[in-house]
Structures are given as C-alpha cells and as structure tokens.
Amino acid sequence: MTAKSLATCIFCKIIKGDIPSFKLIENEFSYSFLDIGPLAKGHALVIPKYHAEKLHELPDQYLADALPTAKKIATALGSENYNILQNNGKIAHQEVNHVHFHIIPKPSESDQEG
Numbered sequence: 403m404t405a406k407s408l409a410t411c412i413f414c415k416i417i418k419g420d421i422p423s424f425k426l427i428e429n430e431f432s433y434s435f436l437d438i439g440p441l442a443k444g445h446a447l448v449i450p451k452y453h454a455e456k457l458h459e460l461p462d463q464y465l466a467d468a469l470p471t472a473k474k475i476a477t478a479l480g481s482e483n484y485n486i487l488q489n490n491g492k493i494a495h496q497e498v499n500h501v502h503f504h505i506i507p508k509p510s511e512s513d514q515e516g
C-alpha cells in the first residue's frame with residue numbers, strides 16, 4: 403500500500419463520502435453499500451474502514467467484522483440463495499484494490515418470473 407493508492411482509492415473515497423453510495427450498514431470497522439454494477443438485485447459490498455488491498459494484509463479486527471456484517475445484509479435480503487465472494491489480485495478478478503466482500507443474491511426461477 404502506498405500513500406498514492408490510499409489517495410486515489412475509490413472505496414476509501416466512498417467511506418469518506420467523497421463519492422456517493424447507497425449505504426446499507428456502517429459501524430466502526432466497516433461500510434456496506436449497493437454495488438454500482440449489480441450482478442443481481444440487491445448485490446451489496448462490505449468494505450473495511452482500513453485501506454488494505456488484499457485479505458492477508460487486513461488487520462484481524464476489520465476482518466472479524468466483515469462476515470457478521472455480510473450476514474446481516476444476507477438476512478435483510480431475505481433470500482435463501484446467495485453467494486459471498488471476495489477476490490484478491492488482478493488475475494483473480496479483483497478490480498478495486500481495497501478489500502471487499504460481495505453479497506450476491508441468486509434469485510430463484512420464480513423470483514425472476516415476477
């Protein structure tokens with residue numbers, strides 16, 4: 403992590419409120435919001451309030467908050483079918499270099515018909 407990556411990081415800017423977002427949950431350790439390019443309705447992201455590019459660089463107290471927050475969002479979505487996804491590194495499809503967890507609902511066929 404460099405000072406430059408922090409200053410230019412879009413997720414750090416979202417945490418600071420410099421870039422608007424649709425906030426879901428915020429606490430001392432994390433900020434969660436709707437993904438701008440959802441793979442399904444309700445696709446959300448949980449990001450730690452600490453600039454680490456990859457999971458292994460993230461202090462444990464931030465990591466410890468992420469899954470319970472993802473669980474709250476999954477519960478609020480009310481879907482029995484969803485994926486939790488967390489990419490690390492360019493060839494593993496990480497596009498934003500600030501640790502984040504995706505919560506991606508998987509609507510059932512009957513959900514999609516409606």
Ligand code: 5GP
Binds near residue numbers: 436439499
């Ligand atoms: P990655 O491929 O890095 O795991 O996922 C990055 C995610 O961040 C993508 O799903 C993308 O749509 C989302 N994203 C990128 N920029 C923004 C933004 O400015 N606002 C929001 N809400 N989501 C963003």
Ligand code: ZN
Binds near residue numbers: 412413415452454499
């Ligand atoms: Zn950042």
